[in-house]
Amino acid sequence: MAEQKIKVLIAKPGLDGHDRGARVIARGLREAGMEVVYTGLRQTPEQIVRAAIQEDVDVIGLSILSGAHSYLFPEIMERLKKEGADDITVIAGGIIPEQDVGALKELGVKMIFNPGTSIQEVVDFIKKEIQG
Amino acid sequence: MEEILKGIKAGEERAVARAITLIENNPSERERLLQGLYPLARLPYLIGITGPPGSGKSTLSEKLIRAWRARGIRIGVIAVDPSSQSSGGALLGDRIRMGDVAVDQGVFIRSMATRGALGGLNPVVFDTVLLLSAAGYDYILIETVGVGQNEIDIVNLANTTLIVTIPAAGDEIQSLKAGLMEIGDIFVINKADLAGADRMVLTLEQMTALEGATEESWLPPVLKTIATSGEGLPGLIEGIDRHYQYINKYGLLEEKRKVIIKKQLISLLEKRLKERVLEPLIGSAEFKRAISRMLNFEEDPYTLVEKLLQEKGV
Numbered sequence: 269m270a271e272q273k274i275k276v277l278i279a280k281p282g283l284d285g286h287d288r289g290a291r292v293i294a295r296g297l298r299e300a301g302m303e304v305v306y307t308g309l310r311q312t313p314e315q316i317v318r319a320a321i322q323e324d325v326d327v328i329g330l331s332i333l334s335g336a337h338s339y340l341f342p343e344i345m346e347r348l349k350k351e352g353a354d355d356i357t358v359i360a361g362g363i364i365p366e367q368d369v370g371a372l373k374e375l376g377v378k379m380i381f382n383p384g385t386s387i388q389e390v391v392d393f394i395k396k397e398i399q400g
Numbered sequence: 401m402e403e404i405l406k407g408i409k410a411g412e413e414r415a416v417a418r419a420i421t422l423i424e425n426n427p428s429e430r431e432r433l434l435q436g437l438y439p440l441a442r443l444p445y446l447i448g449i450t451g452p453p454g455s456g457k458s459t460l461s462e463k464l465i466r467a468w469r470a471r472g473i474r475i476g477v478i479a480v481d482p483s484s485q486s487s488g489g490a491l492l493g494d495r496i497r498m499g500d501v502a503v504d505q506g507v508f509i510r511s512m513a514t515r516g517a518l519g520g521l522n523p524v525v526f527d528t529v530l531l532l533s534a535a536g537y538d539y540i541l542i543e544t545v546g547v548g549q550n551e552i553d554i555v556n557l558a559n560t561t562l563i564v565t566i567p568a569a570g571d572e573i574q575s576l577k578a579g580l581m582e583i584g585d586i587f588v589i590n591k592a593d594l595a596g597a598d599r600m601v602l603t604l605e606q607m608t609a610l611e612g613a614t615e616e617s618w619l620p621p622v623l624k625t626i627a628t629s630g631e632g633l634p635g636l637i638e639g640i641d642r643h644y645q646y647i648n649k650y651g652l653l654e655e656k657r658k659v660i661i662k663k664q665l666i667s668l669l670e671k672r673l674k675e676r677v678l679e680p681l682i683g684s685a686e687f688k689r690a691i692s693r694m695l696n697f698e699e700d701p702y703t704l705v706e707k708l709l710q711e712k713g714v
Contacts, residue, residue, distance in 0.1 A: 272425050273488070273513070298489035303513050308496035314503050319495060322509055324417040352414065 274302045274398050276327040279316045280309050281344065284334035289362065293329060296387030302394070313343040321353050326398045329390075330377075332362040337372065345375045357397050361385065401429070405436045408535050413508065416535045420510055423527045434527055440534035443657060444476075445644065448558030450544045450551060450580070455564045456590040457543055458497035459627040460636075465501045467637050468539060476537035477509040478528055480544045480554055483516055490514075494543055508537060514550055522554050526664060529557065556583055559656055560643045562636075564588045567596035581607060584620050586639050592624035592632065618646055677714060686711055 278294045280287050287309050294306045305323050307315065320328050330341070337360070348354045354376065361381035364372070369380050379393055404422075407415020419437075422429045447464075451457050458479075465475050479494035490513030501507050510528070517524070525542065532540050542558060544551040555561050563584035587604050589597055604622045621639050625632035647653050681687055690704040 273515075275421075294491055298484060298491045299487045301487045301489045303483075303490045303492060305492045305495060305511050308493075312503075315500075318413075318503050319509075321413050322417050323492075323511060324421045 274327065274394060275305070275323065275325045276302050276329055276394065277305045277307065277316070277320050277323060277325040278329045278331065279307045279311045279319070280331050281311050281313060281316060281340045282332055282334040282336040283310060284332075285309055286333055287331070289333075290329075290331040293331065293361065293387065293390060297329075297391065297394070300387075300391040300395075302391075313340060313347055316344055317347040317351060317353070320348070320356055321351055325356060327357045327359065327394055330358065330360040330362075332360065332364070335363070337362075337364055338368055341372055341377060342375055345377070357394075359390075359393070361390075401432055401436065404433065408437065408531065409440060411536050416508065416531065417510070419531055420512075420528050423531065424512070424515075424524055430527065434530070437531060437534050441530045442533045443653060444529065444533040444538060444540045445653070446529065446540050446542065446558040446560075447640065448542045448544070448555035448561040449564060450555045450561070451564030451588075451590075452566075453545055455566050456627045457545075457564050458494045460562075460564060460588065460590060460625065461494075461541060461543055462498050462501055463627055463630060463633050464637065464640070465498075465504075465507060465541070467633070469501065469504055469506055472506075473539050474506045474537045475508070476529075476532035476535070476540045477507065478525060478532075478540065478542045479509065479511045480525065480542065480551070481511065481513055482545065482550075483513040485516070488516070508532065508535070517550060522550070523664070523667070525554050526557065526660070552580060552583065557660060559647055559653055560640055561585050562588055562640075564590050565600075566591045567594045567600045584608075585618060585643050586636070587620055587622045588636060589622065589624050590627050593626050597624055616650065618643065677712060681708060681712060 276297055278290050278297075280290050290306070294304045297304045305319065305325065307319055316328065316330070330344070332340070341360070345354070345358065348356060348358070358377050359379045359381065360372065360377050363383065364380055372380060378397065381390060404415050404419050408419055419433055422433055449457050449461055461477065465477070468475055479492065481490055481492050481494065483490045492511035492513065494511055495502060495509060498509060502509055512524070512528070529540055542554060544554050561583050563580050563586070565587070567589060587608065589600050589604070601622050601624060608620045608622065623632060623636050623639055625636055627633075686708055690708060693699045694701055694704065
């Protein structure tokens with residue numbers, strides 16, 4: 269029992285109802301030995317941040333296809349900061365246009381994965397980020 | 401550590417969450433934490449809920465939490481899911497059904513993987529219960545998938561145990577392990593709008609009646625619910641209330657606690673004895689000599705064990 273496990277929250281903010289990608293990632297991370305909390309569809313920024321704090325995760329992975337990232341991500345990052353939880357690594361994936369990436373990274377989103385990213389790339393990124 | 405303890409006393413979620421991670425990951429920090437925590441701990445009311453995947457446990461939990469919150473009760477939830485045996489990872493999905501109770505300030509939900517723990521008293525779950533009680537949660541709900549002995553043992557910590565199942569055609573009894581039948585205080589047939597629900601009620605009632613109800617013993621009720629629509633929920637809440645009154649009337653809350661702390665002390669003693677006596681003994685020259693004597697049929701294992709223990713002064 270005495271072992272360090274990387275714990276990841278996979279959340280889908282916003283209103284689109286497609287979580288296949290999020291589920292594939294969640295499974296892939298589990299297969300890589302991580303403990304993955306999956307919160308399901310249509311999560312508000314408040315729900316995501318509260319879950320991340322209670323679960324004490326190392327990483328939050330946000331999956332978004334609706335295009336509302338420029339509206340939802342700032343709120344999530346702000347709430348994390350307010351709760352003193354901005355040490356949690358935030359990554360994102362889904363459909364995020366190239367021109368928005370810079371602004372999101374400026375907010376503190378560590379990495380944005382485009383469609384076509386392999387699970388191994390995500391696993392490697394998380395391991396490097398958390399375990400150094 | 402001081403800071404974490406202060407945070408827990410103040411009911412700060414971040415401190416509580418960090419402390420649970422310490423309990424999960426770090427045995428030596430965990431000991432220091434528990435030493436500081438013990439004077440703050442209280443005797444919480446523990447409700448266990450278990451049943452096969454897809455039986456609607458989480459949806460039922462959400463409905464129960466909502467009803468308890470309306471009474472002003474603060475609730476801690478420990479949702480346990482099995483770790484994958486091949487990868488060691490886990491998919492923890494119990495939050496999916498929690499909806500907006502997950503943002504209620506009086507509710508703390510923590511998902512937890514079993515991490516290959518063997519059966520018996522799971523120290524991580526037990527210590528987390530203590531921690532949540534110290535942080536001021538009145539009811540603690542433990543949710544597990546009722547498939548293995550491990551899960552049964554976890555739910556067995558509870559003061560009131562709900563066994564959730566769904567109507568099944570044919571081999572309905574097969575879907576409930578014998579061990580589950582024995583620990584259930586309330587049986588819930590969820591998704592009771594599916595065919596076969598009434599027959600399932602009847603079968604379960606016949607099985608629980610076999611336990612033989614006397615004046616003081618509890619006859620586990622068999623209740624039908626449809627968690628998604630809320631049908632049958634008032635009856636379930638009333639059933640839990642009745643069981644709570646029952647265990648209080650007969651002092652069973654304290655009695656259960658006594659049984660559990662005795663188990664905890666024994667398992668801690670076993671662990672320390674193993675570390676301090678057994679492991680050094682196995683590494684000793686006498687032990688190697690004993691093995692070779694046995695290999696050559698010079699001396700029997702029973703005599704050798706006594707000799708080894710005597711040499712150690714045990």
